Amino acid sequence: MKHGFIAFAVLASSVGVSAVHASAGSINYSGEVQQATCDVAVNNHNVFGNNVTLPKASSSSLSKVGETTGTTPISITLLRCNRGAMPVVFFEAGSGVDALTQNVLNASGTATGVQLQLLDTANVPIRVGDMSQLAARGVGTVGSGNVTSQYSVRYIATGVSTVGTVRGSVTFSLKYE
Incomplete structure (x- = not known):
């Protein structure tokens, strides 16, 4: 009799466990397999931990909204790309x-009233996170x-700077066409 009770208890507990494993929803995944990839260097340095230093600027040169100063060049080099790749650099929106x-x-x-503005090759301001970059900022087809x-970066006043x-x-990310 004791063995029958234990068997019933094991059977009852296994039925209870199966209810815990009921379907609760689904997860959809997406990704992309690309034909080509490149390594990246910013100002001829490995992209990770790279810093670009702008020149010191006078607060008087940033006293009105929209004033700019301190334009500093930035080169983004795509290395070891597959021949024929057509990468596009895309500056992403985010918390920064x-x-x-x-x-x-x-x-x-610690300064206030100032941001950093990115410029494309033609010195046109880049609207960071705007999808138009994908059409307008291609680097061309890789041959070699x-x-x-x-690119460039500069200070831009958003008010009277301190x-x-x-x-x-x-x-930034790379999109391959």
């Missing part, structure tokens, strides 16, 4: 980007395995 101005925020600096794009440090960061 002002959603209104689409400039890079002075996220950890390496290709370099020239003295202090300016520090920001932006994430």
Whole structure:
């Protein structure tokens, strides 16, 4: 009799466990397999941990909204790309980007009233996170395995600036056409 009770208890507990494993929903995954990839260097340095230093700027040169100064070149070199690749550099929106101005925020600096504005090869402001970059900012077809794009960054006043440090960061990705 004791064995029958134990068998019934084991059977009853296994029925209870199966209810715990009932379907609760689904997860959809997406990704992309690309034909070509490249390594990246910024200003001829490995992309990770790279810093771009802008010149010191006078707060008087950033006293009105929209004033700019301190334009500093940035080269993004795509290395060891597969021949025929057509990469496009895309500067992504994120927590370090002002959603209104689409400039890079002075996220950890002490100056106020100033952001960082990215410029494309033609010195046209890049609206960080804007999908139009994909159409307008291609670096061309890779023939030799390496290709370099020239960009710039500069200070831009969002109000009367105060003295202090300016520090920001932006994430970029590569889209292969």
